[in-house]
Amino acid sequence: MRTLTKYLTFNTRNKIEFVRITDEIEKAVRESGVKEGLVLINPMHITAAVIVNDNESGLHADYKRILEQLVPYGADYRHNDSGEDNAASHIWRQLMGHQVVMAITNGKLDLGTWEQIFYCEFDGRRNKRVLVKVIGE
Amino acid sequence: MRTLTKYLTFNTRNKIEFVRITDEIEKAVRESGVKEGLVLINPMHITAAVIVNDNESGLHADYKRILEQLVPYGADYRHNDSGEDNAASHIWRQLMGHQVVMAITNGKLDLGTWEQIFYCEFDGRRNKRVLVKVIGE
């Protein structure tokens, strides 16, 4: 059995930003030497998510609009009574799906034609980490 | 260590449809020979999801109504400016949860009484694939 652990760091220019990370994950898979297995991609911060979806900027704008509409950033939140202002970021990351596990087949990420991996930042402009864990053989 | 990779193909009659796939996944687990491990079930298309929930048609109708209410198919989306009409399908699959990883114990899917696995099609009527990846021993 082989495993690999890798920490990626992101510091986005914007509070909300979608960063394509497929190539970084492919690189981790190659480095691991795993031919058949799984890779977990998990944000280590609780106001971010990792998702798989389309590499299309219009769709990313739609995410933002829909999330803001369903869970407005400026609404009243009990979490924000503690001096924070990011309650909505915590909730958005749950609605968008938190994390993904992807398959490795023949030493490569086993992706459909349109599957791209994204780091979704909902409270950015500071260093935040994503854990990549590969296991397999 | 043992692994198995399998691709299931679905072509639903309706644009939105929920297909029970528990038996197909049980079959893949048996074929793998894995007694203890994990199985990832991941749609390879980004307008579909795999979820675990109740095998009850009323609930499936409720999903549709709620998704349409929260993220209406016919609303204005930037993604649809490119000529697509399926922006909502991309967003629904995020809200419903994208993918699942299930446990294998004693050579079988380790499911609670009511847990059933579903392929959730949000943009159907064409061939779409689901990846099943088993790892364990």
Place this chain on the structure above:
Amino acid sequence: MRTLTKYLTFNTRNKIEFVRITDEIEKAVRESGVKEGLVLINPMHITAAVIVNDNESGLHADYKRILEQLVPYGADYRHNDSGEDNAASHIWRQLMGHQVVMAITNGKLDLGTWEQIFYCEFDGRRNKRVLVKVIGE
């Protein structure tokens, strides 16, 4: 390769409740003897979720309010025609994210500073199980 399977049982006092379970998962990881691997934490009931987010009671109150606002418990649901009243609970667990897979590094849960694991009960006051499956080496 090593694996461990453990079933945790919860019986919450309230219908909706968020229970921190990070310590129970740490314990399972120690018992498994796994140094590098993955742990799946999956509710075996379909009106509950396991999530990773902040250990902050204000945020938990916000979850409840937002879920009730998006998918009101008392609205009309086809699922409830069968005599059930918990259609919303089934849908909430999808919106919140169902399950998580976490990494094990150097024999411990590999968590960011604020990552805490929660069992999210949406239809409580009875025994309900969570499956913990560890695999690795």
